[in-house]
Amino acid sequence: MAGKTAIVTGSGRGIGRAIAIELAQRGAQVAVNFFRRRESAEETAAVITAAGGRAIVVKANVGQLDGLQTLVQETVKAFGGVDIFIANAASGVLRPAVEQDERTWDWTMNINARSLLFGARAVAPFMQAQGWGRIIGITSIGSTRVLPEYAMVGISKAAIEAAVRYLAVELAPTGIVCNAISPGVVETEALDFFPSRDQILAEGLRRTPAGRFVQPEEVARLVAFLCSDDARMIMGQVITIDGGYALLA
Incomplete structure (x- = not known):
């Protein structure tokens, strides 16, 4: 990925941080995005630069169009373009649908x-100009299965998967490859917001045939593979990495 530029939204911590670091280790320049916790984003960028990589930190609320525009503009200003866009940022209010x-x-x-x-x-115009691009959304099993307190987030994850399919078909002729990744239970700070965190972890471990949770770094390596030319014929797919969690009835 030498010479490539990546934007990773919500990359101050958790899976986003692992993705940003992994892409940088493979040679990409990375825009580390945050909205509320600058210190965490700075820590991600520091890891990248300490290893000899290049990173910038950009504060932007990606839920707003002007925030997205700022993120892209700052990335282009620093690195000259955008080759990889990882939509990792996630939020939501954990309560029943009604x-x-x-x-x-x-x-x-x-x-x-x-x-x-x-x-x-x-980012599509920058990718189309060179005939190469990668767009990846991070979804979850809650897009197709009902999880406690997860209604609104699950609905949004289903929308991500649908958007990826439409983008994949529309952008494929221009050299842009779009996919989504669905991790299983990943023990990050995000779980701290779940009232039933301990129950989720206990049940998740019990249901995972691999006998352990997926690590953020494993998700990051899958992202890196999907960004490679070896994966260029994988389009519009939701790739599950969950240690077999979703296989059990």
Whole structure:
């Protein structure tokens, strides 16, 4: 990936951080994005630069169109273009579907799903100009299965998967490859927001045939593979990496 430029949204911590570091280790220049926790994003960038890579830190709310525009503009200003766009940022209000309201709908859908679609729109011209690009969304099993307290996030993840399919078909003729990755239970700080965190971890471990949780670095390596030319004929797919979690009835 030498000479490539990647944007990884929500890359201050967790899976996003692992993806940013992995792509940088393979030679990519990386825009590390955050909205609320600059210190975490700076730590991600510091790891990259300490290893000899190049990174910038960009504060932007990717749920807003002007935030996406800022992120892309700052990346292009620093590195000259965008080759890889990883829509990793995620948020949501964890409560039953019938307890959601218009505000929580807009917040969750905008950050999780709209950021992918309109992020793709913003970066596509740079990718099309050179006939090469990779767009990847991070989804979850909650897009197709019902999980406690996960209604709004699950709906947004289903939207990500649908958007990836449409983008894949529309952008393939221009050399842009679009896919999604669905990790299983990954023990990151994101789980701390779940009221039933301990139950999720215990049940997740019990249900995973591999006997352990997926690590953020394993998700990152899958992202790197999908960004490679070896994966250029994988298009519009949702690739599951969960240690077999979703296989059990």
